[in-house]
Amino acid sequence: MNTQKPHTILVLDDDPVVRSTMAAFLEDEGYVVLEADSGESGLEVFRCAHPDAILLDWRLPGMSGGEVLSRMCEEAPTTPVIIVSGTDRMNDVVDALKRGAWDFLTKPLREFSELSASIQRCLERARLLREEGLRRENLEQQVRKRTEALEEANAMLRRQIAERIEFEKALADSEERFRQLVENVREVFFVRDMNTGAFLYVSPAYAEVWGRSCASLYSDPEGLFSTVHAEDQEKFVQAWDLLQKAHKPFDVEHRIVRPDNTLRWIRGRAFPVEDDRGVPYRIVGIADDITNRKTSEEKIRSSLKEKETLLKEVHHRVKNNLQLVSSLLNLQASYIRTPEDRELFLESQNRIHSMTLVHEELYRSDDLACVEFSDYLPKLTQKLISVFSMGKDIRLVTDIQPIFFPVDTAIPCGLIVNELFSNALKHAFKGRDEGIVCLSVKRDQDNIKIIVRDNGIGFPLDYEPDAARTLGMQLVHSLVDQLGAFLDIEVDTGTTFTITFHAPNRCTLVS
Structure with a gap:
C-alpha cells in the first residue's frame, strides 16, 4: 500500500478554461492542485501552501510572469517552476530560463503527456537536489565529529607518553579506546605501521564497503592496492607514496572493485602520526563510501548537459529561421523593378543577417550567454x-x-x-x-x-x-x-x- 503523500501543484494562469483543464488533468494523475489567476494571488498561495511544483503562465495581468518567477526562485530555489505559456518569442524563453525556470512548454499543449513528463522530471530533480544538500550537510558534520575524535585521541596519546618505557602501554590503551569509538560507524577507519606496512587496526565497516573480510587485509596489506580500479591506480599510488615518503596528507577519491565486480566510489583520507621525537611512525586514515553522492552528481551533470543542448538547439533554430526570412526577402526582391525599393529589401536582409550572426556565434560557442x-x-x-x-x-x-x-x-x-x-x-x-x-x-x-x-x-x-x-x-x-x-x-x-x-x-x- 502506497502511503506517500501526493505532490501539490500550483496552476497559475489567468485563463480559467486553461487553468481548469490543466487542474482536471493533474487531479486525474493523482496530484493535489491549487489554482490562482494572477501573480499576486499566486505568490500568496505559494507562500502559504508551499506547493511541490508550479505551472506558471508567462503573460499575466498586473504582476508579470517573469517577476513572479524571479520571486519564487529567490524564495524557494529547489521548488520547480515550469513555464506553460502561449508566447513563442525566443526572448521570453531565454529570459525565463535565465530567471530560473526549470522547463518551458508552449500552449496549446499538443499532448498532456508532455506536461506530465516535465513535472515528473522536475520533481525528481528537486528531490535529488534536496537529498544531496542534506547528504553533504550530514557528511560534513560526520567528518567534523570524526576529525575532532581523532584529534582528541592524538592529544590524549601525547599527554600519556611521559616516559619511553610506558609508550607501548599508552598506545595500546589509546588504540582500544579508538576501536570502541569507530567499530559502530559506517566509515572505514584504519591504523597502519609506516615502517612495515602492516595494518594494526581496520574497522569492521571495511567488510561491508569492500566486500572482503578484515582478516584478508591483515594477512595481505598490499591487497588494498589491487582493489583500486585500474583507471585510478596511478593517482592512488602517487598520493600514497607522497604520504609515506614526504609525509603529506592523503586525500583521494577513487573507485574500488568488489569481488562481485561491482564498483564503489571511495574518498580516502590519511595522515602520518608522529612519536614523541616528532618522527612519523604510523598512518591513521578514514575511508568514506561516496557512491550515492557520485551518482547524484552525475545525474545533475546530465541534467545540466541536456539544458545546454536545448539552448544550443534553440539558437540553431533561430538562426535557421532568420536565414529563411532573409531568403524570402531575397526572393521577393527579384520581382521588384524599382532600384530604391530593391535597396530597402537589401537593407532589411543585412539587418536580419546581423542578428543571424549573433545566434550562429552562440550556437558555436561553449558559453551560451x-x-x-x-x-x-x-x-x-x-x-x-x-x-x-x-x-x-x-x-x-x-x-x-x-x-x-x-x-x-x-x-x-x-x-x-x-x-x-x-x-x-x-x-x-x-x-x-x-x-x-x-x-x-x-x-x-x-x-x-x-x-x-x-x-x-x-x-x-x-x-x-x-x-x-x-x-x-x-x-x-x-x-x-x-x-x-x-x-x-x-x-x-x-x-x-x-x-x-x-x-x-x-x-x-x-x-
Missing part, C-alpha cells in the same frame, strides 16, 4: 563590404578589444554597427574610388565605446541628428536609447559616430 564581439564584427563588416562597396577600394581599419557581450547587448550593438557601416559605404564616398572606414570597440573602465569613422564627404552642415528621417538613422537612435547609450556625431574630414554606454554586468574581456 555571451557573444565574442571581436569575432562577430569582422564577419559582419566583410559581408557589408562585399554588398555595398560597388567596386570601390574600401579599406577597413579595426581596433577591437576581445570582449564578450551578453545577447541583449550584442544584438542592438550589431544592428547599430550594421546601419552606420553600411551608411558609410553607400554615402560617404560618392564621387571617389577609394576610402577608409575605421571601426573601434573598447572598454574604458565601466564604459564601452563603439566608434565608426570614415574619411568621406561627411554630413551636410545643416544636418540635425534628432530630425533624421531615414529608417536606418531612426533605428540607430532607437537602439542607442535601448542601450541607455550616448551618441556623438562629429563631422570634419569625414564623419565619426561614437556610441558610449555602461558596460553590462556580464561583459567580460577575453584574457
Whole structure:
C-alpha cells in the first residue's frame, strides 16, 4: 500500500478554461492542485501552501510572469517552476530560463503527456537536489565529529607518553579506546605501521564497503592496492607514496572493485602520526563510501548537459529561421523593378543577417550567454563590404578589444554597427574610388565605446541628428536609447559616430 503523500501543484494562469483543464488533468494523475489567476494571488498561495511544483503562465495581468518567477526562485530555489505559456518569442524563453525556470512548454499543449513528463522530471530533480544538500550537510558534520575524535585521541596519546618505557602501554590503551569509538560507524577507519606496512587496526565497516573480510587485509596489506580500479591506480599510488615518503596528507577519491565486480566510489583520507621525537611512525586514515553522492552528481551533470543542448538547439533554430526570412526577402526582391525599393529589401536582409550572426556565434560557442564581439564584427563588416562597396577600394581599419557581450547587448550593438557601416559605404564616398572606414570597440573602465569613422564627404552642415528621417538613422537612435547609450556625431574630414554606454554586468574581456 502506497502511503506517500501526493505532490501539490500550483496552476497559475489567468485563463480559467486553461487553468481548469490543466487542474482536471493533474487531479486525474493523482496530484493535489491549487489554482490562482494572477501573480499576486499566486505568490500568496505559494507562500502559504508551499506547493511541490508550479505551472506558471508567462503573460499575466498586473504582476508579470517573469517577476513572479524571479520571486519564487529567490524564495524557494529547489521548488520547480515550469513555464506553460502561449508566447513563442525566443526572448521570453531565454529570459525565463535565465530567471530560473526549470522547463518551458508552449500552449496549446499538443499532448498532456508532455506536461506530465516535465513535472515528473522536475520533481525528481528537486528531490535529488534536496537529498544531496542534506547528504553533504550530514557528511560534513560526520567528518567534523570524526576529525575532532581523532584529534582528541592524538592529544590524549601525547599527554600519556611521559616516559619511553610506558609508550607501548599508552598506545595500546589509546588504540582500544579508538576501536570502541569507530567499530559502530559506517566509515572505514584504519591504523597502519609506516615502517612495515602492516595494518594494526581496520574497522569492521571495511567488510561491508569492500566486500572482503578484515582478516584478508591483515594477512595481505598490499591487497588494498589491487582493489583500486585500474583507471585510478596511478593517482592512488602517487598520493600514497607522497604520504609515506614526504609525509603529506592523503586525500583521494577513487573507485574500488568488489569481488562481485561491482564498483564503489571511495574518498580516502590519511595522515602520518608522529612519536614523541616528532618522527612519523604510523598512518591513521578514514575511508568514506561516496557512491550515492557520485551518482547524484552525475545525474545533475546530465541534467545540466541536456539544458545546454536545448539552448544550443534553440539558437540553431533561430538562426535557421532568420536565414529563411532573409531568403524570402531575397526572393521577393527579384520581382521588384524599382532600384530604391530593391535597396530597402537589401537593407532589411543585412539587418536580419546581423542578428543571424549573433545566434550562429552562440550556437558555436561553449558559453551560451555571451557573444565574442571581436569575432562577430569582422564577419559582419566583410559581408557589408562585399554588398555595398560597388567596386570601390574600401579599406577597413579595426581596433577591437576581445570582449564578450551578453545577447541583449550584442544584438542592438550589431544592428547599430550594421546601419552606420553600411551608411558609410553607400554615402560617404560618392564621387571617389577609394576610402577608409575605421571601426573601434573598447572598454574604458565601466564604459564601452563603439566608434565608426570614415574619411568621406561627411554630413551636410545643416544636418540635425534628432530630425533624421531615414529608417536606418531612426533605428540607430532607437537602439542607442535601448542601450541607455550616448551618441556623438562629429563631422570634419569625414564623419565619426561614437556610441558610449555602461558596460553590462556580464561583459567580460577575453584574457
